[in-house]
Amino acid sequence: MPNIREVAKASGYSVATISRVINHPNSVSPDTREKVFKIMRDMEYTPNTHARGLALDKSNSIALILPDVLDMSYIKIARGIEEIAHQKGYFVFLCNSENNHERELENLDMLVKGRRVDGIILVNSLLSDDELYSLQKEKVPIVLAGRKRQIENTNAVYIDYARGSYNAAKHFISLGYRSLGFISNKSTAFEDEEKFSGFVQAINEHSISINENFIIEDEKSIRGGTRAAKKLLMGKSLPEALLVSCDPAALAVLKCLNENEIKVPEQIAIIGFDNVDISELVSPRLTTIAFPAHKLGLLSARLLFDDIDNRGYESQEIFLQTALNIRESCGHGRTKY
Amino acid sequence: MPNIREVAKASGYSVATISRVINHPNSVSPDTREKVFKIMRDMEYTPNTHARGLALDKSNSIALILPDVLDMSYIKIARGIEEIAHQKGYFVFLCNSENNHERELENLDMLVKGRRVDGIILVNSLLSDDELYSLQKEKVPIVLAGRKRQIENTNAVYIDYARGSYNAAKHFISLGYRSLGFISNKSTAFEDEEKFSGFVQAINEHSISINENFIIEDEKSIRGGTRAAKKLLMGKSLPEALLVSCDPAALAVLKCLNENEIKVPEQIAIIGFDNVDISELVSPRLTTIAFPAHKLGLLSARLLFDDIDNRGYESQEIFLQTALNIRESCGHGRTKY
DNA sequence: ATGAAAGCGCTAACAG
DNA sequence: CTGTTAGCGCTTTCAT
Numbered sequence: 110m111p112n113i114r115e116v117a118k119a120s121g122y123s124v125a126t127i128s129r130v131i132n133h134p135n136s137v138s139p140d141t142r143e144k145v146f147k148i149m150r151d152m153e154y155t156p157n158t159h160a161r162g163l164a165l166d167k168s169n170s171i172a173l174i175l176p177d178v179l180d181m182s183y184i185k186i187a188r189g190i191e192e193i194a195h196q197k198g199y200f201v202f203l204c205n206s207e208n209n210h211e212r213e214l215e216n217l218d219m220l221v222k223g224r225r226v227d228g229i230i231l232v233n234s235l236l237s238d239d240e241l242y243s244l245q246k247e248k249v250p251i252v253l254a255g256r257k258r259q260i261e262n263t264n265a266v267y268i269d270y271a272r273g274s275y276n277a278a279k280h281f282i283s284l285g286y287r288s289l290g291f292i293s294n295k296s297t298a299f300e301d302e303e304k305f306s307g308f309v310q311a312i313n314e315h316s317i318s319i320n321e322n323f324i325i326e327d328e329k330s331i332r333g334g335t336r337a338a339k340k341l342l343m344g345k346s347l348p349e350a351l352l353v354s355c356d357p358a359a360l361a362v363l364k365c366l367n368e369n370e371i372k373v374p375e376q377i378a379i380i381g382f383d384n385v386d387i388s389e390l391v392s393p394r395l396t397t398i399a400f401p402a403h404k405l406g407l408l409s410a411r412l413l414f415d416d417i418d419n420r421g422y423e424s425q426e427i428f429l430q431t432a433l434n435i436r437e438s439c440g441h442g443r444t445k446y
Numbered sequence: 447m448p449n450i451r452e453v454a455k456a457s458g459y460s461v462a463t464i465s466r467v468i469n470h471p472n473s474v475s476p477d478t479r480e481k482v483f484k485i486m487r488d489m490e491y492t493p494n495t496h497a498r499g500l501a502l503d504k505s506n507s508i509a510l511i512l513p514d515v516l517d518m519s520y521i522k523i524a525r526g527i528e529e530i531a532h533q534k535g536y537f538v539f540l541c542n543s544e545n546n547h548e549r550e551l552e553n554l555d556m557l558v559k560g561r562r563v564d565g566i567i568l569v570n571s572l573l574s575d576d577e578l579y580s581l582q583k584e585k586v587p588i589v590l591a592g593r594k595r596q597i598e599n600t601n602a603v604y605i606d607y608a609r610g611s612y613n614a615a616k617h618f619i620s621l622g623y624r625s626l627g628f629i630s631n632k633s634t635a636f637e638d639e640e641k642f643s644g645f646v647q648a649i650n651e652h653s654i655s656i657n658e659n660f661i662i663e664d665e666k667s668i669r670g671g672t673r674a675a676k677k678l679l680m681g682k683s684l685p686e687a688l689l690v691s692c693d694p695a696a697l698a699v700l701k702c703l704n705e706n707e708i709k710v711p712e713q714i715a716i717i718g719f720d721n722v723d724i725s726e727l728v729s730p731r732l733t734t735i736a737f738p739a740h741k742l743g744l745l746s747a748r749l750l751f752d753d754i755d756n757r758g759y760e761s762q763e764i765f766l767q768t769a770l771n772i773r774e775s776c777g778h779g780r781t782k783y
Numbered sequence: 784a785t786g787a788a789a790g791c792g793c794t795a796a797c798a799g
Numbered sequence: 800c801t802g803t804t805a806g807c808g809c810t811t812t813c814a815t
Contacts, residue, residue, distance in 0.1 A: 114793095128794055163494070164794045165795095166807075191541075218492060466785085466811095478785085493808080493809075496808075501808080502811095503791075
């Protein structure tokens with residue numbers, strides 16, 4: 110693997126000139142430029158990123174920190190980010206924080222101080238305000254994805270989860286349901302609190318009372334959904350309508366209800382969250398709250414690169430809304446009572 | 447952000463000593479070791495990876511190249527890899543080749559020559575033997591995941607896709623089905639050829655003839671499955687049993703059949719591929735060919751790190767078998783005829 | 784057990 | 800437009 114000195118030697122130019130054609134091609138005569146490019150191609154020269162990184166204190170890479178790599182919604186976000194990064198010639202470090210606060214912090218430290226990433230996208234981060242502040246002090250561009258910005262001067266692309274479940278609950282209410290249940294994800298994530306709060310808000314606006322037996326918390330997964338459904342079925346009565354914080358769990362609930370010969374939506378209406386691909390393939394087709402995950406990724410990345418390319422820009426906060434995908438499981442079209 | 451010189455100054459030791467406590471803690475007196483560690487902690491010192499990478503020609507990072515980040519099976523692989531890498535203190539570059547040969551090559555070049563990754567895991571790679579050879583010449587540890595090794599001296603963890611569909615087809619045949627169909631993924635991927643070849647082999651062993659109308663190729667997705675199902679339904683007759691190369695497509699086929707009031711498995715039996723989580727939540731529950739994606743990731747990573755830590759080891763080839771998850775859609779338990 | 788200094792490959796002054 | 804060179808932060812001989 111040749112280095113810049115060998116390219117210089119082979120081309121008859123100096124090291125500085127080679128460096129120039131790489132970094133400022135216009136500052137060099139067209140003639141030398143072409144010659145040098147040709148030689149670089151012939152020798153299959155690729156600049157060493159470590160050397161360049163050391164000299165410029167820049168890595169041409171960004172970090173993406175996800176709470177859970179196996180969650181399809183996060184993956185869609187990742188995809189959007191990778192797309193933009195690739196366009197810009199950046200590579201992305203994939204970090205799975207496993208919803209673990211400590212691990213997120215530890216990774217961040219290595220990434221920022223050690224690897225000198227040029228930017229960071231934190232998806233549904235667990236960081237406290239203080240931690241965010243000290244990250245800011247490192248002067249590395251950040252964007253908070255999925256989470257409302259709580260501190261000044263930071264880019265954020267926020268998904269209005271609360272509004273999403275608010276709308277879903279409202280939809281239930283408008284269809285005449287008065288007894289509502291909620292299955293939430295067991296986690297400390299900000300996102301999950303929000304989902305619940307939107308639900309509660311809708312309920313309060315209609316002075317409907319909440320039956321605590323219909324509020325169940327379990328793992329964000331198929332298993333969690335199954336367990337929650339079983340718990341629900343053990344009670345004396347069922348809610349008329351049920352909002353489930355994630356589609357996989359919602360699908361599991363659907364399945365469980367089906368096995369117990371409880372008709373959806375006739376006996377109990379259901380709405381899920383996330384619009385997982387499969388949700389329209391089940392029967393009844395699952396009504397779900399969709400959020401633009403891919404777009405979230407794209408926007409987060411753009412915001413980040415705006416900041417990287419042009420530090421000092423004013424930071425932005427973008428709100429993204431969810432959409433209620435009305436299908437069959439919510440009993441839309443039923444006669445109100 | 448302090449550098450090693452400042453730590454040296456603050457501690458009263460030389461730069462060399464600081465470096466030693468970081469890299470060879472035993473080559474230094476216990477006393478200084480403790481002192482220096484403390485100072486490093488106090489100053490929140492983290493070594494600069496670029497400088498270290500430059501000096502050692504090592505990056506403490508590996509590259510993971512995937513054909514499609516949005517495919518759940520690949521993600522499970524990625525997860526396994528990330529787990530091991532994190533344990534070893536490595537970071538992973540996530541690269542989406544988008545099933546694009548050119549892009550895979552280009553990324554590889556930057557990654558190996560530019561970023562000096564310490565190892566590469568190629569999942570279902572599109573690389574030709576020649577390309578693989580020249581990669582080998584760069585002396586960077588490689589493991590081929592998902593794909594049979596075709597060149598000498600390279601680590602590979604291979605999934606026997608062919609055997610998977612062979613077994614599925616055999617299962618169909620043992621249940622008495624004689625008219626079989628196959629919906630395959632439209633792609634140039636090695637994996638997809640294999641799936642088909644296993645199917646063909648099973649058929650040939652029983653001198654069943656193949657009806658070309660029942661062999662359909664479409665996109666590896668829900669949409670592809672839907673289109674394929676429609677095409678099938680437009681024909682005069684339906685096969686008795688259908689093998690579908692991926693679960694999302696299989697689920698779409700199920701749905702489509704259901705809408706057309708064709709009973710599965712009574713009128714047509716179905717087996718999918720990949721064991722997507724949701725496949726056991728639909729009705730009828732989807733029989734599917736599962737492969738150990740997470741394990742594949744784990745093993746690939748271990749093989750890679752064995753090679754990184756100890757170059758010169760003999761390379762290994764590991765075969766992983768699929769498992770036929772028999773559920774309802776294949777008509778298992780029906781009376782043979 | 785510790786220190787001094789060369790060198791990893793590249794970029795950006797600075798000088799011509 | 801091009802060349803010379805210091806220096807980025809770290810590791811590792813080579814001394815002591």
